[in-house]
Amino acid sequence: ETGVTQTPRHLVMGMTNKKSLKCEQHLGHNAMYWYKQSAKKPLELMFVYNFKEQTENNSVPSRFSPECPNSSHLFLHLHTLQPEDSALYLCASSQRTSGLQETQYFGPGTRLLVL
Amino acid sequence: AQSVAQPEDQVNVAEGNPLTVKCTYSVSGNPYLFWYVQYPNRGLQFLLKYITGDNLVKGSYGFEAEFNKSQTSFHLKKPSALVSDSALYFCAVRDESDYKLSFGAGTTVTVRA
Numbered sequence: 001e002t003g004v005t006q007t008p009r010h011l012v013m014g015m016t017n018k019k020s021l022k023c024e025q026h027l028g029h030n031a032m033y034w035y036k037q038s039a040k041k042p043l044e045l046m047f048v049y050n051f052k053e054q055t056e057n058n059s060v061p062s063r064f065s066p067e068c069p070n071s072s073h074l075f076l077h078l079h080t081l082q083p084e085d086s087a088l089y090l091c092a093s094s095q096r097t098s099g100l101q102e103t104q105y106f107g108p109g110t111r112l113l114v115l
Numbered sequence: 116a117q118s119v120a121q122p123e124d125q126v127n128v129a130e131g132n133p134l135t136v137k138c139t140y141s142v143s144g145n146p147y148l149f150w151y152v153q154y155p156n157r158g159l160q161f162l163l164k165y166i167t168g169d170n171l172v173k174g175s176y177g178f179e180a181e182f183n184k185s186q187t188s189f190h191l192k193k194p195s196a197l198v199s200d201s202a203l204y205f206c207a208v209r210d211e212s213d214y215k216l217s218f219g220a221g222t223t224v225t226v227r228a
Contacts, residue, residue, distance in 0.1 A: 043218040101166050106158040
């Protein structure tokens with residue numbers, strides 16, 4: 001798991017708070033992803049960045065705001081969340097130039113609880 | 116559209132017995148198939164993938180998976196399960212024309228000593 005790191009690992013926030021999740025990949029990849037994992041449900045793709053450009057926003061509410069300053073770092077800014085946003089948020093990265101045979105590698109996730 | 120089904124929420128086996136975790140998929144083109152494992156409080160770890168070639172794919176920790184195009188399946192197998200294999204397993208598929216992965220809901224494997 002040292003390839004993709006995420007901080008914090010756990011976060012508790014109120015509905016009026018603003019917080020940010022951070023992801024860093026040490027694999028030299030050029031694409032990064034945010035996923036939401038809820039219990040007993042498939043992973044939900046939220047955002048995709050390719051060479052720092054956002055290429056996918058999977059109908060995510062505006063209270064989630066991604067930022068990708070460079071190919072190694074990805075942030076998810078959180079604002080006025082709802083209790084149903086409580087979940088495990090996973091970051092992943094891949095090497096896009098290897099073609100569609102690329103493999104996504106995941107970080108350990110941030111466990112978010114919204115009160 | 117692409118999708119994955121993992122028909123079993125839970126699989127229980129005794130240590131030393133064979134382990135099988137089932138996965139079926141649906142894609143419009145040729146599939147690229149993946150298995151990931153998630154241990155408690157950890158992220159997803161890549162186990163193996165099928166892109167093309169031999170239908171039997173070998174991966175990490177003694178796991179293997181068999182691609183069956185006629186049955187649209189990609190079942191994960193291990194000949195002799197260990198207690199440490201207890202985890203949540205995810206199957207994922209990608210169409211050859213798309214980079215986005217579609218995941219199944221996961222199967223919880225419990226290996227009892």
